[in-house]
Amino acid sequence: xxxxxxxxxxxxxxxxxxxxxxxxxxxxxxxxxxxxxxxxxxxxxxxxxxxxxxxxxxxxxxxxxxxxxxxxxxxxxxxxxxxxxxxxxxxxxxxxxxxxxxxxxxxxxxxx
Amino acid sequence: xxxxxxxxxxxxxxxxxxxxxxxxxxxxxxxxxxxxxxxxxxxxxxxxxxxxxxxxxxxxxxxxxxxxxxxxxxxxxxxxxxxxxxxxxxxxxxxxxxxxxxxxxxxxxxxxxxxx
Numbered sequence: 001x002x003x004x005x006x007x008x009x010x011x012x013x014x015x016x017x018x019x020x021x022x023x024x025x026x027x028x029x030x031x032x033x034x035x036x037x038x039x040x041x042x043x044x045x046x047x048x049x050x051x052x053x054x055x056x057x058x059x060x061x062x063x064x065x066x067x068x069x070x071x072x073x074x075x076x077x078x079x080x081x082x083x084x085x086x087x088x089x090x091x092x093x094x095x096x097x098x099x100x101x102x103x104x105x106x107x108x109x110x111x112x
Numbered sequence: 113x114x115x116x117x118x119x120x121x122x123x124x125x126x127x128x129x130x131x132x133x134x135x136x137x138x139x140x141x142x143x144x145x146x147x148x149x150x151x152x153x154x155x156x157x158x159x160x161x162x163x164x165x166x167x168x169x170x171x172x173x174x175x176x177x178x179x180x181x182x183x184x185x186x187x188x189x190x191x192x193x194x195x196x197x198x199x200x201x202x203x204x205x206x207x208x209x210x211x212x213x214x215x216x217x218x219x220x221x222x223x224x225x226x227x228x
């Protein structure tokens with residue numbers, strides 16, 4: 001099917017290694033951030049979120065770090081598995097009224 | 113997919129024909145959204161709804177209209193489809209009660225639309 005990963009930055013990771021995916025956000029007033037995972041031919045899947053009153057949040061095998069000083073968000077995936085191969089993108093709330101702005105994404109390829 | 117279905121999943125149509133895409137949710141969430149996704153772009157908001165009969169435009173609303181007559185259904189209509197509307201369309205829902213707080217959006221499986 002059509003790939004939404006065309007022309008995206010690509011991170012190649014050995015299976016079992018940790019992955020770090022970065023996102024620079026645009027608005028210092030944004031107070032809510034989400035990471036999504038999108039596999040080919042599927043809809044975006046929620047991974048983890050964080051609000052601006054926190055700088056770190058952990059989930060199962062994933063950690064999100066927020067650095068408000070430099071407007072940077074990162075997603076760390078521990079012990080990367082082949083099923084983690086996908087496009088990952090961040091979203092920020094910049095408009096209010098429950099709207100999000102989405103980044104273009106990063107392609108993660110896990111090498112067995 | 114968080115209780116969200118989209119229909120049809122695939123459609124091929126001709127330029128100038130009307131097309132309606134349907135999003136149905138079983139979560140009773142207040143907010144519903146229509147996005148389009150194209151290579152080289154992030155998800156772009158077309159229209160959204162914050163309640164029954166309450167809708168507003170997103171960043172790429174030209175050529176699209178929406179309707180929400182029931183909490184569970186949000187329809188996207190292309191009155192006269194053009195080739196530039198060939199895309200993958202995603203519906204999303206959010207439970208937010210509104211105001212300044214933004215909450216998580218959950219996405220449906222998508223509809224692939226091709227306009228010839």
